[in-house]
Amino acid sequence: MRTYLRLVWAVARKDLLVELRTHERLTAMGAFVVLIGVLFNFSIDTALVRPQDIAAALIWMTIIFGGMLGLGNTFRLEQEDGALSGILQSPIPLDALYLGKVLGNFILLSVMVALVFAVFGLFFSLQFSGNPIALLGVVVFGVVGFVSLTTLFSAMATRSSMGENLLPVLVFPLLIPVVVYGTTATDRLFAGRPVAEVSGNLRMLLAFAIIFTVAGAGLFRFVIEE
């Protein structure tokens, strides 16, 4: 088990190291988040709409669209100079390769999510009166589900001639449960509702995170093998 986890971490570590060198994905996601924050700030008439009431939807839409910008490129690096062939020729189990990519993406997206909350908190002066641990749970489970699904479909899109154009078409319909449960739970927590009111949403988000991750690990080899 420790050997397996070491392999997962080796893949994630390599992806993060490459990102630290290039800042390619974080820059794209970060710029998107800030721009969206600015645009929403100017486009929402706060005299008519309380930002607090729509914050959850804006936050999750920004996470999904911003995340797609970065995660869509997950396997592009592996394509350069044949690195994917090098990995496929190595003895790493393909599910460990998948989980390593998911872990790397999760860490990257967590940075972006922190920025989303900071930007929206700043622009809209959001007041949070709910349970922060519950909000953390909603975000973590939601992001794990999103990352697991997008990583799998990113590999699929890389193999397809339609490439990244195909990714949103494939992923968005399957993300509906994450968006619905994530938005509802976040909305209630921002409104200061008790944790009991979001426990069902939390369980559903956890279930989707587990299902998407286990299914992704199982299906990955069919996507990546030639």
Add this chain to the structure above:
Amino acid sequence: MSFGLEAVGLVRTFGGLRAVNGVSFQLHPGELLTVFGPNGAGKTTLLRMLGGVMRPTSGQVRVAGAPADVASRDWRHRVGIVSHQSLLYGQLTIEENLRFYGRLFGLTDLKTRIPERLASVGLTDRRRTPVRDLSRGLKQRAALARALLHDPEVLLLDEPYTGLDPHASGVFREQLASLKDGRHTVVLVTHNLIQGLELADRVAIQIQGCFSSVTDAGSLDLSGFQALYHAAVADRA
């Protein structure tokens, strides 16, 4: 005694196209087989199947007598691949690339192993250089260090001289020659007749997916082989 590398009736189809069509051969440990063929003959597809990167439509690869199934991973410790692509990450240094691949192969002695491999290909001074900043020749030497990092018995070389200038080509050839130590079984795929014949023990010509001939290289001279090659290619054209 089992063969170092064995291909049994390898076939790979892409839709209606048979890229590799029933290729079989057996190599003893220490032998070097050069596979020649024109563009589109299916040489790279053959090598990708031998390396476990691509699943054959039918047929089998055996490494040291054991079936080398794409789904299983253990036999991969015995095989290394050098391609015309480096299979390395350009943003990472040579040392970081080797450390990453070493971890994938479960190697625990990387602190000593990586400097040894880098020294063997003359890249000790460049170990902290990002791969993207290397010349083509140095990149190919780094690729060889990567392929040999886990000390494989079988080495698969896919057009390794592509893009190398004569000097870099000569240096790389010397490094390949050092692999003829009786322990490494090597398959070299190329369309360059001169470079391919230099080190070969056996040669094969692959045309339209099939091996049209497999010959001992000792009995061949360059001009005779050139005539044989061009006749074989013309025959199938």
